[in-house]
Structures are given as C-alpha cells and as structure tokens.
Amino acid sequence: MIEVVDGERCTSCDICVNVCPTNVFDKTDGIPVIARQGDCQTCFLCELYCPEDALYVSPFADQAQPIDIVALKQTDSMGSYRRAVGWTDETSDRRSVDRSYLLFGH
Amino acid sequence: MPNPTHRAERVSAPEGSVAFEADVLVIGGGPAGTWAAVSAAERGARVVLADKGFCGTSGATAAAGTGVWYIDPDPALREVAMANREKMGGYLQDRRWMTRVLDSTYQHSNRLADWGYPYPVDGRGTSQRNSLQGPEYMRMMRKRTKQAGVTILDHSPALELLVDDDGAVAGASGVRRQKQDRWTVRAKAVVLATGGCAFLSKTLGSNVLTGDGYLMAAEVGAEFSSMEFSNPYAISPAFGSVTKTLFYGWASFTYDDGSVVPGAASKGGRSAIARALLEGPVYARLDKADDDVRHHMRVSQPNFFLPFDRTGIDPFKDRFPVTLRLEGTVRGTGGLRIVDDSCATSVPGLYAAGDAATRELICGGFTGGGSHNAAWAMSSGAWAGQGAADYAAQVGPAAKRKLSSAGAVAFRSRPGRAFAPAALTRAVQAEVFPYELNYFREASRLQGALGRLDAAWRDVSEADAADRSEIVRAREAAAMLATARWMYRSALARQESRGMHRRDDFPDQDSRQRHYVTTGGLDEIWTSARPHAEASYAEAAE
The missing domain is CATH 1.20.58.100 (Fumarate reductase/succinate dehydrogenase flavoprotein-like, C-terminal domain)
Known part of the structure; x- marks a missing residue:
C-alpha cells in the first residue's frame, strides 16, 4: 500500500490525487495526504505518474508497513518502477523492449 | 480536431450537481470504454465518458501487461488460434464471433501502431503486436479519447441508470467524489464498460471492479450469461498484489517442509495449489527460468518484480509464499448477455463492452488471462460505441423524453x-x-x-x-x-x-449441457438454458 509522500521532493502538483484509481489521496493547501490508505490496491500507478519520484508504495497489499524514509532514500526504490518502464527521459528506450512475445506459449 | 458542435453539452443543473446532454454515455474508462467512446465519437456522436477512478489508470489493464489475441490474417494461423482453445472453453465458443474478433483486433492493434504505440521489434525487424503494456496503452487511450472530442468525467462513479417511459435506457447519474457533488448525463444510448467483478480481492488493478454496471443493468431488467464461469484465481505472492500467471509457468511449488506439491502448476495445475493452500502455506520459486527468460521477464513486466525487489527476495532462487486471489468475472467469462453484433444488451438503449459483457462468444467457459479479454475489449468496445451511436441517431430529441431513475437498493x-x-x-x-x-x-x-x-x-x-x-x-x-x-x-x-x-x-x-446458462433478477434470481448455436444446428440435422 502507499506509504510515503516525501515532503522534500513533492511539489504539490496533485497528479497523484488525480490519477489514483481508488481515490486514496486528498489535496491540501500543501502536499497531498494519504487520506484512505486502506483503499489502496497496491497497483503502483501513482508512483509511475509522479514526476518527482516522491511516492513509495510498499509491496505489502494487506497491511501497512512502517517505513524509514531516510533509509528508503538511500536505496534506489523510489522511482524504480518509472525508470524500469521507460517513463523517465534517461530510460525512454525501455518503452519498446517488451519481450512478452518470447514468453507466450510456454 | 473534432467539430465543437459534436461535443456533449453542459446544461444548467440544480446547485450541487452538473448535467450534460449527450448522444452516447460510456460508463467506464478502461480499454473497452475508451474504444467505445472513440468509436462513437468517430461516428459523429456527442460522447461523455464517466470513470469511477481516472480514465487511464482505472481497471485491470492499466496496472498490468496484457497479451492480445492478435493473429496475422493467415487462414491457417487463424484456424489454429480458434481451435486450440475450444476444448479448454468447453466448446461454448462461437466461430463466427471468434472470426470477427480476430479481424477487429488486428485492425485496432494496427491503429495503435499508427498512433505511435511503441510495439517492440524482433530480431528480424518485425513489429510484435501480441502484447500491450497497460500503463502505456491506457495513457495513449486517454489521449485519443480526449482528441476525439469526448468529455471525460474522472472520479465520477455512476450510481444508477435513467430510463424513459418505455423502459429504454437514456442516461445515468452518479457522484463526483472529489468535488462532493452529483452528475447527470442525459443520453440517447449508454455503453456499460464497467468491467467485471473481482470482489475487492486486490488482484492487480481490480479493486475498482465491483460489478457496478451489472447492478445498474439488472435494475433495468438486463440479462446475464455464463455467470457460472466466474471462479478463476490468480497466483500472487502471499503478501502482495501482483498477479502474473504467465511467469509462474517457470515456478516449482512446495509445501512448508520443502517437498513438491504434486501436480501443482500455473497452467493446468492450479487446483492442486488451491487444495494445498487449504492445508497450509505453499511456496513458489521461479527456478525453471533460464537466464534469457529471466531477462525477458524483467523487461516485459517490471512491476512483477517490485514486490520481490522491495522485500529482498530473489524469486528465481528464494522460495516465497504464494496465494490465490479471486478474479471473479474479470477473468471469468460471464457478464451481460449480448443479443446482436452491435453488442446490444436485452434492454433498448443499453450496450455492453469488455469484461462487463459476457466473453462466452470467444472464450466459452475459460480464459487463461488477458489475451482474449484484451481482444474482446477492443472489439466489443468499438462495436458497442458504433452501435450506441447508430441507435442514438434514430432516437428523437432527448429533451422531449421524461426520464426516471432506476436505482433501487x-x-x-x-x-x-x-x-x-x-x-x-x-x-x-x-x-x-x-x-x-x-x-x-x-x-x-x-x-x-x-x-x-x-x-x-x-x-x-x-x-x-x-x-x-x-x-x-x-x-x-x-x-x-x-x-x-x-x-x-x-x-x-x-x-x-x-x-x-x-x-x-x-x-x-456432460454433452447434453453444451448450452449457455442465462440469469437475471434481483429479488428473485432466475436461470434458464439457452442453446449453443452449433449444438442446436446439430440437433436439427439429426
């Protein structure tokens, strides 16, 4: 489930509020808040759309997990999904590397 | 650019609500809904699309990668493609529908290529079009929907249909949950593209899919078909949401003590996993994947690895606990009954597309996942959008109709x-x-x-x-x-x-039950058997 909206990176663009399919975030005067964490379906799409890599979705779908943000930011987890699918300028060549056609029919 | 007169018109509404007049209202903004909206708009209809979440991220496709039943128009290849799933589906498919879905999917996939979808190119320089990356695909579909002149209402769950005095469907109303107000769209035809129902099981991307369209349709008397085919379960890490059945084809499955679960497999052995899970935990390890396969998996479906990378599990070397999450009619084949080639339902003015509609016509009683459903979403979406636009063109001015709300419960x-x-x-x-x-x-x-x-x-x-x-x-x-x-x-x-x-x-x-089961009703649920086209021909010939 969504665990982190990093106040340092977030620019209050509110894209996550708009794109979350299950309406987990609320706008505020400042950065968005995780208002309904229990509705998060752990689809990782908010991370994908966040242009600042300010969000972190924990892979645990059913339980909240305490997150040490300082330690998290020392890993490459934040933004890792966006980079992997090619939605950053540096990795855009990855948008067309789908090799599913080699896996079908197994 | 679309002609501005072909946009749905915002009309005055009581305080606390917004209202639109349209020719076609599409409810649901996944692949089926967006194809329906684009296709209706291309027919000249003024279209509103209302999505419960955000058109572009909502639904089972956006969060995943999906195979597509895309087969080159070579008669021999098409024959194999149709034949090789008939047994699995219990011989309930319809060859005529399979043929038209294959044709339509081929055309629509090629349109995606023309629009710039980044299909991969293989070593021989051939563009490979039998897979779509959900986020990329649905981001593009949102853009195309807007460019077609469709008015999109995001975060606007529909709650009930509107009907005219003759019982024809003529719009819907709902709430805008981020604006705390209500919306009403008066339309001449409605396409339900609300997806299936996965019962909030957290199978990837499916928590918006709670059968909302089914309820609204049942309240106006629509019929359903093949609802018994509604019990596929997908494998995911026990703690996580990412279901990708294909990759578990390279897994071995073991009990707590490390011994192999007999007969367990992703394909053709999932019931053995279910039986073992009734007794205790089951573990998987993707140890049958060689280095090439591992690489292909990683680039093809990056989100499959997020639960592992973020918990320090190497899924190719480490055992991890798995569970089976119910996918209901999202990957089942039941849904609203389709009565003609335009994906009309049994209620005038109401059309169904994608997983909201039955997929029995191309899948029979079984789907192995996205491939056929993705093909069906494009095809049925386009047909329903065109059908709804054509129907709308024959209906008189909307303003003259007296409408009432059909919601009850x-x-x-x-x-x-x-x-x-x-x-x-x-x-x-x-x-x-x-x-x-x-x-x-x-x-x-x-x-x-x-x-x-x-x-x-x-x-x-x-x-x-x-x-x-x-x-x-x-x-x-x-x-x-x-x-x-x-x-x-x-x-x-x-x-x-x-x-x-x-x-x-x-x-x-039982060969005597090669028929479809139709169902419907709310206070009293009824069922009846409907003959399969080929089975009834065979009987007539005897």
Missing part, C-alpha cells in the same frame, strides 16, 4: 436499519473467496452460500438509504452481493464440470 428511504456497506462486503467475500465454496463447487455448499447471500439481499433491501458519504460503497457492496448470487445460481444450474466451472458432485463434462 441503497436509495430507498426505509424506517429500518442503516445500510452497512463494509460489513456487507466482508459477508460477500466470505462466500466467494473460499476455495471450498467457489473453486471446488458442490450442490449443498453452493446452496448454503446462496441461502446466506439471499438473506443478505433481503436484509439490504429493507435497509434504509445509504448515507451520502457511503452511497458509492453501499452500491458497490450491493453489486457484489447481486453478482455472487447470479454466479452461484448459475453454478447450481450447470450440473456438470465445464471450462473453469468445476463441480465436485458432477466431475465430468
């Missing part, structure tokens, strides 16, 4: 108890999640579940209207409850095992 003021959506959702899940009820079906267990579900329906029918802040959840819970009852009533009616529907008390396929 959770809307009626009653002196009784308050409507409690969260408790109702848990009660429904307790009847549809357990493998011993839904995966492995048997008459007395199905009847027991139905008795409890029917009692719950009577209970909510007598409950007071849901509070404004709870109305969306109340309608979702009621929709899941109704869906469970159509599923199990249909499952009782099919006294055999066929496709994904397995009866412990009728373990074999």
Whole structure:
C-alpha cells in the first residue's frame, strides 16, 4: 500500500490525487495526504505518474508497513518502477523492449 | 480536431450537481470504454465518458501487461488460434464471433501502431503486436479519447441508470467524489464498460471492479450469461498484489517442509495449489527460468518484480509464499448477455463492452488471462460505441423524453436499519473467496452460500438509504452481493464440470449441457438454458 509522500521532493502538483484509481489521496493547501490508505490496491500507478519520484508504495497489499524514509532514500526504490518502464527521459528506450512475445506459449 | 458542435453539452443543473446532454454515455474508462467512446465519437456522436477512478489508470489493464489475441490474417494461423482453445472453453465458443474478433483486433492493434504505440521489434525487424503494456496503452487511450472530442468525467462513479417511459435506457447519474457533488448525463444510448467483478480481492488493478454496471443493468431488467464461469484465481505472492500467471509457468511449488506439491502448476495445475493452500502455506520459486527468460521477464513486466525487489527476495532462487486471489468475472467469462453484433444488451438503449459483457462468444467457459479479454475489449468496445451511436441517431430529441431513475437498493428511504456497506462486503467475500465454496463447487455448499447471500439481499433491501458519504460503497457492496448470487445460481444450474466451472458432485463434462446458462433478477434470481448455436444446428440435422 502507499506509504510515503516525501515532503522534500513533492511539489504539490496533485497528479497523484488525480490519477489514483481508488481515490486514496486528498489535496491540501500543501502536499497531498494519504487520506484512505486502506483503499489502496497496491497497483503502483501513482508512483509511475509522479514526476518527482516522491511516492513509495510498499509491496505489502494487506497491511501497512512502517517505513524509514531516510533509509528508503538511500536505496534506489523510489522511482524504480518509472525508470524500469521507460517513463523517465534517461530510460525512454525501455518503452519498446517488451519481450512478452518470447514468453507466450510456454 | 473534432467539430465543437459534436461535443456533449453542459446544461444548467440544480446547485450541487452538473448535467450534460449527450448522444452516447460510456460508463467506464478502461480499454473497452475508451474504444467505445472513440468509436462513437468517430461516428459523429456527442460522447461523455464517466470513470469511477481516472480514465487511464482505472481497471485491470492499466496496472498490468496484457497479451492480445492478435493473429496475422493467415487462414491457417487463424484456424489454429480458434481451435486450440475450444476444448479448454468447453466448446461454448462461437466461430463466427471468434472470426470477427480476430479481424477487429488486428485492425485496432494496427491503429495503435499508427498512433505511435511503441510495439517492440524482433530480431528480424518485425513489429510484435501480441502484447500491450497497460500503463502505456491506457495513457495513449486517454489521449485519443480526449482528441476525439469526448468529455471525460474522472472520479465520477455512476450510481444508477435513467430510463424513459418505455423502459429504454437514456442516461445515468452518479457522484463526483472529489468535488462532493452529483452528475447527470442525459443520453440517447449508454455503453456499460464497467468491467467485471473481482470482489475487492486486490488482484492487480481490480479493486475498482465491483460489478457496478451489472447492478445498474439488472435494475433495468438486463440479462446475464455464463455467470457460472466466474471462479478463476490468480497466483500472487502471499503478501502482495501482483498477479502474473504467465511467469509462474517457470515456478516449482512446495509445501512448508520443502517437498513438491504434486501436480501443482500455473497452467493446468492450479487446483492442486488451491487444495494445498487449504492445508497450509505453499511456496513458489521461479527456478525453471533460464537466464534469457529471466531477462525477458524483467523487461516485459517490471512491476512483477517490485514486490520481490522491495522485500529482498530473489524469486528465481528464494522460495516465497504464494496465494490465490479471486478474479471473479474479470477473468471469468460471464457478464451481460449480448443479443446482436452491435453488442446490444436485452434492454433498448443499453450496450455492453469488455469484461462487463459476457466473453462466452470467444472464450466459452475459460480464459487463461488477458489475451482474449484484451481482444474482446477492443472489439466489443468499438462495436458497442458504433452501435450506441447508430441507435442514438434514430432516437428523437432527448429533451422531449421524461426520464426516471432506476436505482433501487441503497436509495430507498426505509424506517429500518442503516445500510452497512463494509460489513456487507466482508459477508460477500466470505462466500466467494473460499476455495471450498467457489473453486471446488458442490450442490449443498453452493446452496448454503446462496441461502446466506439471499438473506443478505433481503436484509439490504429493507435497509434504509445509504448515507451520502457511503452511497458509492453501499452500491458497490450491493453489486457484489447481486453478482455472487447470479454466479452461484448459475453454478447450481450447470450440473456438470465445464471450462473453469468445476463441480465436485458432477466431475465430468456432460454433452447434453453444451448450452449457455442465462440469469437475471434481483429479488428473485432466475436461470434458464439457452442453446449453443452449433449444438442446436446439430440437433436439427439429426
């Protein structure tokens, strides 16, 4: 489930509020808040759309997990999904590397 | 650019609400809904698309990668493609529909290429079009929908349909949940593209799919078909949401003590996993994947690895606990009954597309996942959008029609108890999640579940209207409850095992039951058998 909206990176663009399919975030005067964490379906799409890599979705779908943000930011987890699918300028060549056609029919 | 006169018109509305006049209203903004909206707009219709979440991220496709049933128009290849799934589907497919879906999917995939979808190119320079990356695909579909002149209402769950005096569907209303107001769209035709129902199981991307369209359609008298084919379960890490059945084809499955679960496999052995999970934990390790396969997996479906990378598990070397999450009619094949080539339902003015509609015509009683559903979404979406636009063109001016709201459950003021959506959702899940009820079906267990579900329906029918802040959840819970009852009533009616529907008390396929089960109703659920086209021809020839 969504665990982190990093106040340092977030620019209050509110894209996550708009794109979350299950309406987990609320706008505020400042950065968005995780208002309904229990509705998060752990689809990782908010991370994908966040242009600042300010969000972190924990892979645990059913339980909240305490997150040490300082330690998290020392890993490459934040933004890792966006980079992997090619939605950053540096990795855009990855948008067309789908090799599913080699896996079908197994 | 679209002609501005072909945009839906915002009209005056009472305070606390917004209203639009359109030719076609599409409810749901996944692949089927966006194809429907684009296709209706290209026919000259003024279109509104209302999505419960955000058109572009909503639904089972956006969060995943999906295969597409894309086959080159070579008669021999097409024949193999149609034939190789017929047995699995219990011979309930319809060859004519399979042919037109293959044609349509080929055309629509090629349109995606023209629009700039970044299809991969293989070593021989051939563009490979049998897979789509969900986020990329749906981001593009949102853009194309807007460019077609469609008015998109995001975060706008539909709650009920509007009907005219003759019972024809003429719009819908709902709430804008981020603006705390209501919306109404008066339209000449409505396409339901609300997806299937996965009962909030958290199978990837499916928690918006709670059968909302089914409930609205049932309230105007629509019929359903193949609702017994509603019990696929997908493998995911026990703690996570990412279901990608294809990759578990390279897994070995073991008990707690490390011994192999006999017969367990992703394809053709998932029931062995379900049986083992009834006894205790089951573990998977993708140890049959060689280095090439591992690489292809990583680049093809990056989100599959997020649960592993973020917990320090190497899925190729480490054992990790798995579970099976119910996918319901999202990957089942049941849904609204289609009555003609334009994907009309049995109710005038109402069309169905994607997983909201039955996929029996191309899948019979089994789908192995996205491939056929993705093809169906594009094809049925386009047909429903065109059909709805053509129907709308024949309907007189909308302003002259007197419309009424069709919603009943959770809307009626009653002196009784308050409507409690969260408790109702848990009660429904307790009847549809357990493998011993839904995966492995048997008459007395199905009847027991139905008795409890029917009692719950009577209970909510007598409950007071849901509070404004709870109305969306109340309608979702009621929709899941109704869906469970159509599923199990249909499952009782099919006294055999066929496709994904397995009866412990009728373990074999019965050639006399090569028919479709139709169902419907809310207070009283009915079922009836409908002949399969080929089976009835064969009988006539005897």
